[in-house]
Amino acid sequence: MSEAAPEHRNEIASTADPKPDWVRLLLATAVLCLPAVAVLFGLLIAGAISLGTAALCAGAVLALMAVMLNRHFRRVRALTRYLQRLRATDDDRPLPTAPTGGDLLSPGLSQAIAETAREQRERRRDLEDTMVMNAAVLAGLPDPLILVGQNRRVLRLNPAAESLLGHDLSGRELALGIRNPDLLAAVDAVLRGGEQEAVAFTIPGKVERAMAARVLRLPAAAHAQASVMIALYDLTGVKQSERMRADFVANVSHELRTPLTSLIGFIETLRGPARDDAEARERFLKIMEEQSHRMSRLVDDLLSLSRIELQEHTAPSSQSDVGQILRSVASTLELEAARRGMRVEIAADALPPAVGDRDELTQVFQNLLDNAVKYGEDNTVIRVSARPLAKGGAGERRLGRAGIKISVFNEGEGIEREHIPRLTERFYRVDSRRSRRLGGTGLGLAIVKHIINRHRGVLEIESRPDEGATFSVYLPAAVEKPAALATPQAS
Ligand code: ADP
Secondary structure (H helix, E strand, C coil), X not given: CCCHHXXXXXXXXXHCCCCCHHHXXXXXXXXXXXXXXXXXXXXXXXXXXXXXXXXHHHHHHHHHHHHHHHXXXXXXXXXXXXXXXXXXXXXXXCCCCCCCCCCCCCCCHHHHHHHHHHHHHHHHHHHHHHHHHHHHHHHHCCCCEEXXXXXXXXXXXXXXHHHHHCCCCCCCEHHHCCCCHHHHHHHHHHHCCCCEEEEEEEECCCCCEEEEEEEEECCHHHCCCCCEEEEEEECHHHHHHHHHHHHHHHHHHHHHHHHHHHHHHHHHHHHCCCCCCHHHHHHHHHHHHHHHHHHHHHHHHHHHHHHHHHXXXXXXXXXXXXXXXXXXXXXXXXXXXXXCCCEEEEEECCCCCEEXXXXXXXXXXXXXXXXXXXXXXXXXXXXXXXXXCCCCCHHHHHHCCCEEEEEEEECCCCCCHHHHHHXXXXXXXXXXXXXXXXXXXXXXXXXXXXHHHHCCCEEEEEECCCCCEEEEEEEEECCCCCCCCCCCCCC
């Protein structure tokens, strides 16, 4: 609007009367005095007045008219200058003062103009405030919103819509951004006079997005052009979590059903054909015991997982000695490792305490070392190293603060690259049969990931086929207090 004003001003200047003021004054005086001069001339012809009287009267009328018109023209010029100043004044400057007084031909005109200008400025400000507020509301809306006019031309879209479509579609055909025929048909139906439509559709891409759209007709008065508003809701997350929940229930049922089926089978066999077979009974009871333990482990892991998830938003504040935790975990696995000819070697010197919950960190390293023993190669050494992160180094930058890096390395067949990002998903295994045979629940690394998330740490998995695997955990280190401020620790 402010840009259009100068053009308009030029237009007015160019259409202004090019005659000089005194010519216009003479012309106007002559025209307005014509009837009086005609009457005087009539009286002179009729012999009612003498030539001298007629000339005197005509002169007096002309002079009086010239004086009045001159005053009026001056006033009009002052008003024109005032209007020009009004047009040139920016909105943030005070309005120029209107010329005072009035004349016979235009009493109170300048005051009326000044009043109108003031009212218009107030209305414009109200309008601008409303527009700024509307724009802020539109921009702040997390859901994409698109206004479409006739011929499906996009009139306006908010930043959420822009980032969904990847570019600004303003002024272009909607179909250039969203090609879904159902949505376009719904927009056409509302443009043709329908009230509203609801459509569910997907936007293809690297990650397919599930969308729901509500297409509404806008009241014609609200915007001369806009006819249709498209409100989009991204349901990808909701659908994904619905799918995850369904998958999770299916997985848990499957994991529990397998040992349950085998338990039921063995119970039937023991009550039937193997009733009197002492040797079979012993063998079956051993398998049944293993399966029961597996179910129990599964239930324990599920409970751990849900407990950790509930606490995930509150980071622990206690401090733990990681070196001690590693040694105690390694000692519990010593027998199992020795059975496979393996040994656990720990290098953990000069470690600062970690900010972490002792029980949860024990569970992390229990799961990682347990996996190293399960999936590592017989007769090899499992190497565990723990060291403080170098100041300003890549590890510290990654963690965002001072910390400790603990790595568990085992030799073995390793993990193919494509599996690595998925290992921390619940029930994801590279080889399900092998994991189950080794007593795995498929939840160990999911638990590790959630505990580390809660500790605001990082889990890093590095592996190549046939080169073993390294699972590294970055944990925040407790910052040492200056000696004078340190409070004695309760032992
Ligand atoms: P599981 O109970 O199956 O061990 P986890 O969540 O602990 O479940 O591990 C998921 C999968 O990650 C395992 O099934 C295995 O395929 C793989 N994995 C975990 N640790 C290792 C390791 N140290 N070496 C090779 N593969 C591993």
